[in-house]
Amino acid sequence: MSEKIRIYLADDHQILIDGLIAVLNTNKNFEVVGYSLSGKNLVEEVADKNIDILIMDINMPAKDGIEVLKEFNTKGFSCNIIVFSSFDDLKLIKQVLQLGAKGYLTKQSAGDDIIEAINSVYGGEEFYSKSVREKIFQSFTENTKQVRKTTGPVNLEHITDREIEILKLISLEYSGKEISDALFISVNTVETHRKNLLKKLNLKTTIGLVKFALKHNLINQ
Template identity: 60%
Template structure:
């Protein structure tokens, strides 16, 4: 029997939760096991129903999403957390990711991204929707005059995140700096680097810089 990913939804807008529930129920290995409309009981709820994933709105009554993530951080995470928010404020994103959240989506892109996000987080990855990822990347490179404003789709083998990692490597960001600027762990950066090297059959960092220049990710 297939093991299902157990999902708990936390949002104070019932219509949004109903819509998300209906969408998630179309995925055979997903099961929505609980709901919360305020933040005060979420830790107990997800512990009791043994959730694997919590999809959590930032703006919750009684205890907001940031406070909930802090509680998880202090008590030990009973499940992985994906933040769902109307805001793409980098200060908030950085705070919840440092506290241990595994993903961040805006409500505007949740319908297109929530299934992908849950799959990614279940597999141990960190996930940002395109809107958030673009904002993070643009902020990371805003003082770098050598980055091209428009980055083409250069290789069908590479993901958007991998293109960003290559660009930052070519701009001489260290692994630690990439981690800090993109709000991902050092382990995630290293995993991306290894995957990129394998996909491109690159032998070293110089090969990645040459790839970035050839594909106009950065200016020569």
């Protein structure tokens, strides 16, 4: 990587900021260019410093993370935001993702997760810590027949129960082998279902599957 990934931190606890800086400074491809202990003026500071990644808490004084995300959208500033929160409430997770956050980590995440999240988001992907993925997985509507009866903007009649199961697991970044083990089917069968699912949902890659599920209320509050 020719240029370092420029990272800005926002959290109201100095000790946590110091810990994050210590972790990130172990990676030669990262550069922490600043931090803030509140959400006040955060959007302007990030824009002025030409930040690649903003790692931000939700619970901050003066202006919380939700307000910051809304301000980014209102002002049209583009920034890759990873939420770093002690909360893993599904309603909050849905809200920040719908507001444009590219990742969600809990503060119980290991340093390796933080580094992987930064690299993934910088590379154009999304990243969720294990507990957040599990929360999303558990919240997928279990009764697919009930989903099919809803009058949403999408018709799920052409999606099979098996494909919905695979949609859940792909959205949580399970590998083909992990899905085959979980569902007792071959890897080739998983790949066939994946291709059929993408075609039926008119998606080009698997990255959009979680967004699809959020948009069409396949995840409960």
